[in-house]
Amino acid sequence: MADGERLICASDALLDSGRAVRFEVEYIGEKAPAFAVRFEGRVHGYLNRCGHLPMELDWREGEVFDSEGLALICSTHGAMYGADSGRCLGGPCGSTPLVALRMEERDGKVYCKGIDDG
Template structure:
């Protein structure tokens, strides 16, 4: 997903079209390098805004989604770790309950414009290494 045609001049990297991330629906995963390791990030939409986080629980560094792209719990109000049941506020990534109480998901910079959603690398979250990606 880090092909040159997907990177803007300012370094932002295309995740998907804005319409692919529906309010309270399935999130869109994307490949990153987090703190030097292969990982995934994800984008969800809540209250009309898109939010992106590193796909790692604040309690134990495992992916949150219980099925690929499924991050919201049944009420659609919180993001939830499928393994330990920690719940997170979508707008801030703060843990509202569970084993990571007062923890926080690692945010990833996000830009939504011209009908597309882009993520922005930083000091710790970088583009994946060149080559094929596992989830396309």
């Protein structure tokens, strides 16, 4: 395992547009909730913190996709985010994206390598 990466789950725990796997990351010196999802075959990870207000997205634990499985949606006021980018697609998030994480999938496992700061 490389420096600074953390095993999150087995690859088969993430189904395309399915339930998120929740975990925690260190963000600005504090533990913060985060999640991993699979979308169009690829794994993506974000802080579980809406760009509108600092609320978790899930409407039920791990349920962060809209009903079509095409975008991430905040259960509080309906902000929509691109599952592959974290960009706000509509609703009260305005121009504020989700905070993306660096995720990697290899050998049937999913790893988080920290905050994606560019």
